[in-house]
Amino acid sequence: MRLIPKLIREVMKNIVRKPATLQYPKVATKVAKGFRGKLEWIADKCIGCGLCAMDCPSGAIELIPINVSTTEKPEYRRLPVFHYYRCIFCYQCVESCPTKAILPSTVYDLSSYDKENLIRKPSDEEKSIILKKFKKGGGKK
């Protein structure tokens, strides 16, 4: 019989208590200091050296020839493409990049039904940045 008052007390306590769960994705979860999230690539800083791809232990970075031309005449430059679905967030690429073109972030919501959404290719805007830079002699062909 002592169980009923105990249960009532417990119910009353929980009625006024804030929920322990978070309203994710409505409310973003705070991440711990030093959390390793999605990598950011800064086109302007990339020299296409390929060290990131060479050092990546999980094959998440591919250095592939990409047409960066804005005219009909193609101009290919070897640039990194990130396969986030293979990334183990070791951040070796951040360490290896000699120009700090790969930056850490705390972005963690990477899940997707479509694998294509987890492949980071240079955008058209980034391609024109690369083109301008290479024309000035700032990278490898």
Ligand code: SF4
């Ligand atoms: S964080 Fe590690 S696994 Fe991910 S792309 Fe960089 S080197 Fe590869």
Ligand code: SF4
């Ligand atoms: S991101 Fe850095 S390491 Fe990778 S190709 Fe560009 S400059 Fe080289």
